[in-house]
Amino acid sequence: MSAPRLVVDLVKVEANTRQLVEQLRPRGISVTGVTKAALGSPEIGAAMLRGGAIGLADSRIENLTRLAAGAPASASRTLIRSPMISQVDQVVRHATTSLNTGLRVLDALDEAARRQRRTHQVVLMVELGDLREGIAPEDVIDLALTTRTRRRLRLAGLGTNLACQNGVVPDDRNMGELSRLVEEVEAATGESLAVVSGGNSANLPWALSTSAVGRINDLRIGEAILLGTEPLHRTVLPGLHDDAFRLVAEVIEAGVKPSQPWGALAQTAYGELAPLRAGGGSGTTRQAILALGRQDVLLEGLVPPPGITILGMSSDHLVVDCGDHRLAVGDELTFGVGYGALVQAMTSPFVAVVLTEPAAARGRAATPGTYLPS
Numbered sequence: 001m002s003a004p005r006l007v008v009d010l011v012k013v014e015a016n017t018r019q020l021v022e023q024l025r026p027r028g029i030s031v032t033g034v035t036k037a038a039l040g041s042p043e044i045g046a047a048m049l050r051g052g053a054i055g056l057a058d059s060r061i062e063n064l065t066r067l068a069a070g071a072p073a074s075a076s077r078t079l080i081r082s083p084m085i086s087q088v089d090q091v092v093r094h095a096t097t098s099l100n101t102g103l104r105v106l107d108a109l110d111e112a113a114r115r116q117r118r119t120h121q122v123v124l125m126v127e128l129g130d131l132r133e134g135i136a137p138e139d140v141i142d143l144a145l146t147t148r149t150r151r152r153l154r155l156a157g158l159g160t161n162l163a164c165q166n167g168v169v170p171d172d173r174n175m176g177e178l179s180r181l182v183e184e185v186e187a188a189t190g191e192s193l194a195v196v197s198g199g200n201s202a203n204l205p206w207a208l209s210t211s212a213v214g215r216i217n218d219l220r221i222g223e224a225i226l227l228g229t230e231p232l233h234r235t236v237l238p239g240l241h242d243d244a245f246r247l248v249a250e251v252i253e254a255g256v257k258p259s260q261p262w263g264a265l266a267q268t269a270y271g272e273l274a275p276l277r278a279g280g281g282s283g284t285t286r287q288a289i290l291a292l293g294r295q296d297v298l299l300e301g302l303v304p305p306p307g308i309t310i311l312g313m314s315s316d317h318l319v320v321d322c323g324d325h326r327l328a329v330g331d332e333l334t335f336g337v338g339y340g341a342l343v344q345a346m347t348s349p350f351v352a353v354v355l356t357e358p359a360a361a362r363g364r365a366a367t368p369g370t371y372l373p374s
């Protein structure tokens with residue numbers, strides 16, 4: 001099989017979705033599955049829907065277009081980055097809903113929807129402190145009222161996004177403010193809002209522990225479904241699988257080398273100064289090179305199997321200390337991936353994506369020379 005390859009366990013993606021859906025349901029919160037870290041894979045989107053997500057969302061219209069192929073018409077497809085004016089026609093065609101922050105884009109969407117004789121759902125995003133997208137709370141009512149005057153737009157609700165640009169933690173205070181704004185908008189318009197989209201995976205610790213979810217009735221969840229982690233501290237959430245995605249790479253050189261480099265030392269390929277190799281002393285190291293580089297995956301968030309230590313990575317080579325393992329050329333190693341590593345691997349043209357279905361997932365065993373991360 002080709003390497004490097006990202007092996008995706010669709011059963012675990014589905015199980016993670018179901019676990020979150022069931023935990024959030026008693027709190028009146030639905031899950032919209034976010035596929036952007038999975039390049040809008042229709043199969044991964046379908047696994048999220050099987051697990052109970054009410055719709056799918058992605059930051060790229062190209063991905064939503066791909067998703068549309070596998071998703072039933074009843075599932076919402078939401079563009080979660082403010083639409084580019086240059087793409088409004090595609091947005092109206094391929095997304096049922098988009099998250100928005102300004103009148104110019106809303107007017108362009110309204111025009112595009114008129115041309116296509118469609119209607120388009122709008123969620124207005126409110127700035128609650130993380131300083132990425134969002135309109136100021138004091139401008140929300142005006143923009144909501146204006147949105148309602150656009151014939152081809154439907155005001156679906158309000159949303160916010162925290163914990164991305166500045167790591168602002170979702171809590172009772174900022175979520176309470178979103179609920180309060182929802183009620184103000186409803187009072188001003190005389191109609192109730194269908195969608196109150198409280199945020200992303202970083203909202204889960206709050207949503208699963210608070211006694212006051214208020215009006216929040218939906219979360220846009222990517223990372224927790226795909227990797228089992230919440231993004232505030234990157235801990236694995238209870239009951240979730242953290243190994244739905246694993247990256248397999250192939251050994252292209254293996255042998256014993258001196259532990260320390262020699263010669264005068266300056267910058268490495270990526271501009272760092274190499275740290276002295278830990279524990280190496282003046283002895284030797286069992287070292288292997290894998291055909292895996294920064295063109296394939298982000299070094300940060302790459303988790304080696306137990307007993308293997310990453311020594312460095314350039315564009316095309318990953319150098320590891322094999323410890324007590326005896327690796328040979330042609331062997332494969334399996335790595336865990338964090339969020340950045342997943343995004344990079346999914347978008348690299350050099351990394352094959354292998355989707356495993358239920359039976360295959362159960363029958364898959366470690367082959368000789370393959371070390372699985374714990």
Ligand SMILES: *Cc1c(COP(=O)(O)O)cnc(C)c1O
Pocket residue numbers: 034036059080081161199200201202220221222223224231
């Ligand atoms: C990426 C993103 C999400 C999903 O974030 P996760 O941490 O992967 O759950 C939700 N909303 C917006 C606006 C996003 O950009």
